[in-house]
Amino acid sequence: MKDREAACLSGQWFDVEGGADMAERNSGLSVPPSVRGVDRNLDTSSHAAAIDVRNMNFYYGEHQVLFDISLMVPERSVTALIGPSGCGKSTFLRTLNRMNDLVEGTKCTGECLVEGQNIMDPAVDVVLLRKHVGMVFQKSTPFPKSIFDNVAYGPRVAGEKNRSVLADLVESCLRKAALWEEVRDRLHTSAMALSGGQQQRLCIARTLATNPRIILMDEPASALDPASTDRIENLIGELCANYTIVIVTHNMQQASRVSHQTAFFFKGHLVECGPTMQIFTSPSEKQTEDYITGRFG
Amino acid sequence: MPSWATRRIHRRHETFIQWALFVCAALSVLTTAAIIFVLLSNAVYAPGSKVAFFERVSLAEFLTSTQWKPRDGEGGQFGIWPLLSGTFLVAFIASAVSIPAGLGAAIYMSEYAHPREREWLKPVLEILAGIPSVVFGFFALKFITPWILKPLLQWLGMDVAVFNSLSAGIVVGIMVTPLIASLSEDVIRSVPRSLREAAFALGSTRFDVSARVVVPAALSGILASFLLAFSRAVGETMAVAIAAGGNPLLTLNPLRGSQTMTGFMVHASTGDSAADSISRMSMYAVGITLFVITLAINLLSGWIMRRFREVYQ
Numbered sequence: 101m102k103d104r105e106a107a108c109l110s111g112q113w114f115d116v117e118g119g120a121d122m123a124e125r126n127s128g129l130s131v132p133p134s135v136r137g138v139d140r141n142l143d144t145s146s147h148a149a150a151i152d153v154r155n156m157n158f159y160y161g162e163h164q165v166l167f168d169i170s171l172m173v174p175e176r177s178v179t180a181l182i183g184p185s186g187c188g189k190s191t192f193l194r195t196l197n198r199m200n201d202l203v204e205g206t207k208c209t210g211e212c213l214v215e216g217q218n219i220m221d222p223a224v225d226v227v228l229l230r231k232h233v234g235m236v237f238q239k240s241t242p243f244p245k246s247i248f249d250n251v252a253y254g255p256r257v258a259g260e261k262n263r264s265v266l267a268d269l270v271e272s273c274l275r276k277a278a279l280w281e282e283v284r285d286r287l288h289t290s291a292m293a294l295s296g297g298q299q300q301r302l303c304i305a306r307t308l309a310t311n312p313r314i315i316l317m318d319e320p321a322s323a324l325d326p327a328s329t330d331r332i333e334n335l336i337g338e339l340c341a342n343y344t345i346v347i348v349t350h351n352m353q354q355a356s357r358v359s360h361q362t363a364f365f366f367k368g369h370l371v372e373c374g375p376t377m378q379i380f381t382s383p384s385e386k387q388t389e390d391y392i393t394g395r396f397g
Numbered sequence: 398m399p400s401w402a403t404r405r406i407h408r409r410h411e412t413f414i415q416w417a418l419f420v421c422a423a424l425s426v427l428t429t430a431a432i433i434f435v436l437l438s439n440a441v442y443a444p445g446s447k448v449a450f451f452e453r454v455s456l457a458e459f460l461t462s463t464q465w466k467p468r469d470g471e472g473g474q475f476g477i478w479p480l481l482s483g484t485f486l487v488a489f490i491a492s493a494v495s496i497p498a499g500l501g502a503a504i505y506m507s508e509y510a511h512p513r514e515r516e517w518l519k520p521v522l523e524i525l526a527g528i529p530s531v532v533f534g535f536f537a538l539k540f541i542t543p544w545i546l547k548p549l550l551q552w553l554g555m556d557v558a559v560f561n562s563l564s565a566g567i568v569v570g571i572m573v574t575p576l577i578a579s580l581s582e583d584v585i586r587s588v589p590r591s592l593r594e595a596a597f598a599l600g601s602t603r604f605d606v607s608a609r610v611v612v613p614a615a616l617s618g619i620l621a622s623f624l625l626a627f628s629r630a631v632g633e634t635m636a637v638a639i640a641a642g643g644n645p646l647l648t649l650n651p652l653r654g655s656q657t658m659t660g661f662m663v664h665a666s667t668g669d670s671a672a673d674s675i676s677r678m679s680m681y682a683v684g685i686t687l688f689v690i691t692l693a694i695n696l697l698s699g700w701i702m703r704r705f706r707e708v709y710q
Contacts, residue, residue: 202597204512231600241595244614254599257609303595310599 131356131380137337138178140377142360147174149213150314150344151196156210158191158200165191167368169210173361175313178336178345180355180376183365184391189348192365193316196346197233198226214314231258234312238319240299242291242306247274247283250291250302254310269309277305278335297328304335315339317347321354333358352392356380364388436688439681450678459682465645465656467665467676475679477686479645483562483655484687487637490566490651491573491630496623498570499577500612503619506578507585508607519579526575533572534639537564542640550652560642560654568640569633573626580625584618585611617705624698628691634659658687 134140151173158166166188173179181189191200198219200206212219219229231254243250251270252260260266270287274280279301283294291302300320307315317336321329336345336358349355355362356376363373364387372385383389390396443449451459454475462476502522506515541564542557550557557563588611596610612619634657642654643664656664665680 197598199594199598202594227600227602230598235598237591237595237598239591241589241591243592243596243610253596253609257599257601257605306599 131377132353133357135333135337135357137334137340138358138360140360140375142177144174144177144360147176148215149173150175150215151346152211152213153196154211154213156192156195156208156212158188158195158209159207160203161205165368166195169370171363171370171373173314173344173346175344176340176342177360178340178347178358179361179363180359181346181348181363181365182350182352182355182391183371184396185350187365188368189363189365190318193318193346193348194235196314196316197230197235198224199230199235201226231310232312233314233316234307234310235316236300236303236307236318236320238322240296240303240323242294242299242302244290244292246288247291247294247302248287251305251309253306258310270305273305273308274302276308276339277301278331278338279305295328297324297331300324300328300332301335304332304339308339312343314344314346317345319348319350322350329354352380364391366391433688436681436685439678440685447673448678450675450682453675454679454682463647465661467661467679469670469674469676473675475675475682477683479647480656480658480661480683481686482647482649483641483645483660484631484657486562486649486651486655487566487569487633487641487657488627488630490563491569491633492623492627494567494570495574495577495626495630499574499622499626500581500619502574502578503581503585504607504612506582508603508611519582522575522578525571526579528572530572530633530636531639533568534636537568537636537640541567555652557652558642558654560640560644561652562641562655563651565637565640566651568636569630572633572636573629576629577622577626580622581615581619584615584622587618588614617702620705621698621702624694624701628694628698631694632659632687632691634663638663658683662687 149172151171153169153171156166156169157164169192181193183189194200195208195212196214196219200208208220210220214229214233217224243253245253248267248270251273252266255266255269260269271280271284274283279298282298283302291299294302300323304315304320321332324332333354336347339345340360347355347358359376361373362376362379364371364379364383364385366387372379372383372388374384379388380392383392438444438449439447440450443452459475459477462474463478464474464476465479466472466474468474502518506518510518538559542559542561546557546561546564592610592614593606596606601609637657638660641657641660643656643660644654645656645661646653648655661683662680665677665683668677670676
């Protein structure tokens with residue numbers, strides 16, 4: 101019992117049932133159960149590559165922040181990007197739908213194939229790319245419009261005007277984002293009145309409405325309370341059956357709960373990438389082990 | 398309680414500073430009160446031997462008569478409508494010019510312009526705001542009317558008077574464009590960057606982001622800037638007095654001359670009629686009308702600001 105309390109206090113809240121190996125637990129190399137829908141033993145080798153990054157270098161002005169990153173994301177799976185603050189994981193995520201184009205003075209070299217198409221090619225239409233590769237941000241960003249208009253935003257921008265088509269789409273996206281039951285009676289009230297967790301699920305529904313194949317999530321739950329975080333994680337478990345998800349997270353337990361594949365970034369380098377179970381139980385790099393056992397970061 | 402905490406020190410300079418600051422605040426309130434007093438004491442009720450404007454002309458005549466002939470003695474007619482029509486005609490033309498131009502400039506500076514471009518665009522706009530309004534008046538009279546309006550309208554088969562409301566409205570519009578551009582740009586820029594990124598991430602073009610997200614999110618401030626500009630246009634004096642002339646006609650024809658409320662007040666206060674004559678006193682009645690109108694517009698703009706403001710965390 102003492103042990104258990106100590107474990108709780110040290111933040112190692114995870115389940116000790118079944119007499120997990122004491123030595124393993126003490127070294128910190130133990131993995132919490134995954135959320136429903138995420139089978140961490142899934143063999144993704146047969147999955148096609150949704151994203152295939154090759155030798156990517158990224159610069160803010162003269163300052164290089166990503167060094168020779170090569171990473172493959174299998175389709176219909178969750179890839180978690182972990183690493184200490186400032187390691188470049190968010191910057192990397194934002195290159196995947198060219199959000200960094202909006203920042204002055206950035207430069208990116210190498211290749212980034214999204215379903216076989218190199219998106220760094222200047223001929224690529226970023227507007228179409230971003231419909232295909234959606235993004236959810238750390239801070240929920242509902243537009244100051246009604247809940248309905250928020251979800252209908254993407255389809256409307258794409259030219260959809262038919263009211264009943266939009267209504268069906270809004271309902272199905274809100275259902276997929278597990279928000280429909282809570283808001284069905286107030287679709288036309290302001291989205292700003294929703295709670296933080298609801299706003300974030302609304303943002304996910306809004307992203308789904310553009311019918312993307314890939315969803316990028318930049319610390320989607322880091323500003324939420326535990327219950328809301330739990331709902332977002334379960335949602336990721338449901339969505340990964342149909343969508344490819346890349347999630348940046350500071351929370352290593354979250355990474356281990358929701359992802360099939362984990363990539364560890366450190367100081368702009370991709371240190372290690374592999375199946376989540378392997379990264380969290382027997383990482384091959386010392387730096388990865390030090391990070392996930394909490395020795396730094 | 399220990400004695401060091403209870404001994405009361407009289408800090409004289411604190412009291413002095415408080416009083417000095419109070420006087421500063423009171424000064425503007427007192428000025429407003431004094432202006433209202435002067436207007437009322439000449440227009441509604443005059444103490445002593447003077448006779449106030451509304452003691453000679455009924456409020457009903459002032460509000461219903463359609464003639465403005467501010468003469469002393471026989472034949473004087475004091476209906477505010479010709480001045481109101483002139484004022485609003487010019488102000489609406491000015492809004493038609495300044496709202497698209499000002500909002501467009503604001504959106505361009507905030508959403509499209511390269512930071513370096515913005516660095517020189519904004520000061521140039523502010524130079525425009527610094528040009529004295531007399532200059533704008535002559536610009537309308539000597540350039541816009543003869544060189545732009547006259548050929549253009551002749552080509553359309555119409556004629557334009559030397560003094561006309563259209564040229565006055567256009568220059569007032571040019572004058573208040575920087576006001577709208579600057580105020581709108583401030584509120585547009587205060588829309589959080591995260592909102593724009595979210596819109597871009599949903600596959601928006603730059604125009605979608607501006608028109609569907611940023612402008613609606615900043616709408617309260619933008620509307621307030623329109624109203625403020627309208628109220629400036631209503632109150633604008635010199636440019637209008639020069640460009641539109643001094644003929645109080647009840648007309649909505651922008652190609653003819655007109656007189657605005659402010660234009661009449663300049664005319665009356667510089668005229669040579671006696672200080673207590675009715676033609677001079679009518680200036681105060683017009684002043685009150687103008688005061689009430691601009692006050693109403695400003696209150697409306699404040700209400701819009703509060704009612705439609707979006708609060709971002």
